[in-house]
Amino acid sequence: xxxxIASCEPLRAKDDIYQGKIIDAHSVAECNSQxxxxxxxxxxxxxxxxxxxxxxxxxxxxxxxxxxxxxxRLGFVFHHANPPCTVEGSEDSPPxxxxxxxxxxxxxxxxxxxxxxxxxxxxxxxxxxxVGAMVINRNKEVLVVQERVEPVALKGLWKMPTxxxxxxxxxxxxxxxxxxxxxxxxxxxxxxxxxxxxxxxVLHGPQGRSNVFMVFLCEPExxxxxxxKQDSEIAACKWMQMDEFLESLGKxxxxxxLYYVLSELGCHCAKGDYKGMDIATLPIGHYAGENRVYLNPxxxx
Amino acid sequence: xxxxIASCEPLRAKDDIYQGKIIDAHSVAECNSQxxxxxxxxxxxxxxxxxxxxxxxxxxxxxxxxxxxxxxRLGFVFHHANPPCTVEGSEDSPPxxxxxxxxxxxxxxxxxxxxxxxxxxxxxxxxxxxVGAMVINRNKEVLVVQERVEPVALKGLWKMPTxxxxxxxxxxxxxxxxxxxxxxxxxxxxxxxxxxxxxxxVLHGPQGRSNVFMVFLCEPExxxxxxxKQDSEIAACKWMQMDEFLESLGKxxxxxxLYYVLSELGCHCAKGDYKGMDIATLPIGHYAGENRVYLNPxxxx
Numbered sequence: 001x002x003x004x005i006a007s008c009e010p011l012r013a014k015d016d017i018y019q020g021k022i023i024d025a026h027s028v029a030e031c032n033s034q035x036x037x038x039x040x041x042x043x044x045x046x047x048x049x050x051x052x053x054x055x056x057x058x059x060x061x062x063x064x065x066x067x068x069x070x071x072x073r074l075g076f077v078f079h080h081a082n083p084p085c086t087v088e089g090s091e092d093s094p095p096x097x098x099x100x101x102x103x104x105x106x107x108x109x110x111x112x113x114x115x116x117x118x119x120x121x122x123x124x125x126x127x128x129x130x131v132g133a134m135v136i137n138r139n140k141e142v143l144v145v146q147e148r149v150e151p152v153a154l155k156g157l158w159k160m161p162t163x164x165x166x167x168x169x170x171x172x173x174x175x176x177x178x179x180x181x182x183x184x185x186x187x188x189x190x191x192x193x194x195x196x197x198x199x200x201x202v203l204h205g206p207q208g209r210s211n212v213f214m215v216f217l218c219e220p221e222x223x224x225x226x227x228x229k230q231d232s233e234i235a236a237c238k239w240m241q242m243d244e245f246l247e248s249l250g251k252x253x254x255x256x257x258l259y260y261v262l263s264e265l266g267c268h269c270a271k272g273d274y275k276g277m278d279i280a281t282l283p284i285g286h287y288a289g290e291n292r293v294y295l296n297p298x299x300x301x
Numbered sequence: 302x303x304x305x306i307a308s309c310e311p312l313r314a315k316d317d318i319y320q321g322k323i324i325d326a327h328s329v330a331e332c333n334s335q336x337x338x339x340x341x342x343x344x345x346x347x348x349x350x351x352x353x354x355x356x357x358x359x360x361x362x363x364x365x366x367x368x369x370x371x372x373x374r375l376g377f378v379f380h381h382a383n384p385p386c387t388v389e390g391s392e393d394s395p396p397x398x399x400x401x402x403x404x405x406x407x408x409x410x411x412x413x414x415x416x417x418x419x420x421x422x423x424x425x426x427x428x429x430x431x432v433g434a435m436v437i438n439r440n441k442e443v444l445v446v447q448e449r450v451e452p453v454a455l456k457g458l459w460k461m462p463t464x465x466x467x468x469x470x471x472x473x474x475x476x477x478x479x480x481x482x483x484x485x486x487x488x489x490x491x492x493x494x495x496x497x498x499x500x501x502x503v504l505h506g507p508q509g510r511s512n513v514f515m516v517f518l519c520e521p522e523x524x525x526x527x528x529x530k531q532d533s534e535i536a537a538c539k540w541m542q543m544d545e546f547l548e549s550l551g552k553x554x555x556x557x558x559l560y561y562v563l564s565e566l567g568c569h570c571a572k573g574d575y576k577g578m579d580i581a582t583l584p585i586g587h588y589a590g591e592n593r594v595y596l597n598p599x600x601x602x
Contacts, residue, residue: 165511209425
């Protein structure tokens with residue numbers, strides 16, 4: 001195929017459900033030069049404009065970063081980017097292809113139509129979700145950890161295991177996973193104790209976004225379970241009587257402050273004198289599938 | 302300043318709190334060529350490596366997109382990107398500078414040290430947060446809307462106003478804002494009714510991320526308040542008796558499915574036979590500021 005013919009050919013793309021087009025990543029990767037990519041993308045936009053298309057999505061891998069300038073010149077804007085996927089290969093998720101070794105950037109383009117000039121493309125993620133797990137056993141002991149790296153003010157703090165929810169993961173499943181990763185203890189999530197919201201701060205890096213932190217009451221799967229500490233992040237881990245835990249926490253965090261209150265509510269939840277929300281699953285209904293929901297006990301009618 | 306001297310000069314950068322460096326955007330913008338940028342960035346990395354720096358953050362605006370390839374070649378990877386800011390200027394947020402007309406992309410670089418080879422840089426946002434507002438007045442009427450653009454299956458559906466939480470916004474404040482934007486009704490958020498989690502689906506665009514949906518019970522600020530409908534998104538808006546609302550909803554959504562249950566719980570919450578979580582604010586404690594929290598009534602001790 002000569003470069004002239006190739007340059008006249010629109011990029012392949014599939015439809016999205018909003019009159020838009022998602023450009024095929026293979027079609028981008030097969031362009032041999034910035035010139036060819038630019039010509040084919042311009043041709044594609046002309047075609048899609050004629051056919052009343054609206055939002056156009058273009059993902060570019062780090063290996064073709066020089067295509068980014070071309071797309072921006074044609075009127076695309078940055079939408080979001082993702083780092084290289086570092087998950088190791090498994091049965092469910094095969095190893096990351098080499099072409100994603102630098103990550104990808106996704107750009108969008110809006111073709112104005114009858115619906116209006118302003119883009120109605122959805123924004124990308126705005127929040128991270130963190131979880132805390134109050135794992136409390138039958139003897140009213142709390143599973144607590146000391147982290148290796150943390151702000152100086154919290155050194156020596158015995159705290160509940162915490163972690164970040166992965167994309168595609170339910171928060172209560174994240175609590176169970178993080179507890180096992182950090183301490184080796186297998187547990188079940190029983191209740192959503194409480195939530196807190198926080199915004200752009202020193203704790204959220206230079207590009208701080210908003211964060212929701214969800215605390216779960218959990219119970220160990222077995223009465224006797226040995227701790228297998230994760231060494232790189234966790235300095236120490238043990239079971240601690242609830243009263244002793246709150247007393248040690250209260251020496252560092254005043255009792256009416258956020259993380260003390262959240263920890264204390266977890267203890268009350270285990271004792272049964274605080275409700276928390278139940279963890280349930282409901283069918284979506286108007287399309288296939290089901291979702292996790294957190295709700296208080298429903299009224300008896 | 303000759304280009305030779307400029308090319309020897311590291312880029313300016315400020316420290317983050319994790320032994321890292323955040324490269325100054327002005328320092329990037331003043332590079333006159335890709336060659337100068339590459340030389341200065343390479344020199345910067347050498348310096349920071351000698352001084353034991355770890356995570357390096359680099360934001361590149363769309364106007365300097367050709368610098369992206371250079372940074373990737375030096376070992377940077379994509380971290381995240383942001384579209385052009387479309388917020389209009391105000392006292393609090395000045396108009397968007399021209400240099401952000403195409404958005405920005407942020408790359409990161411990890412310098413391995415004693416702590417380990419693997420980057421511990423935080424990931425970017427993984428979730429969007431949506432809210433639904435069950436605004437119910439003293440006469441037990443629910444404020445309901447019909448949306449203009451929605452999947453065909455839901456046409457004619459009278460539903461609670463919904464919307465997306467902005468970065469930096471508390472979910473309960475978003476509920477109040479969305480209700481006023483869509484219907485003109487000023488209201489107060491009283492309770493968090495329930496939450497649901499959903500993952501990558503047709504509803505979340507081609508680059509689907511996870512979504513948390515939080516339903517709030519609200520009350521109008523005034524007994525008599527006239528509706529001022531937002532025309533571009535909302536086709537119709539009115540007050541509807543709770544029973545009539547649930548009956549009309551039940552004709553489209555089966556009663557044991559997600560959005561019916563969430564709407565019904567909002568009605569029960571207004572009648573007082575469902576708890577929901579209280580909306581409170583707590584001091585953070587170990588550093589300045591306070592955060593919004595959602596929690597059930599705390600036990601009396």
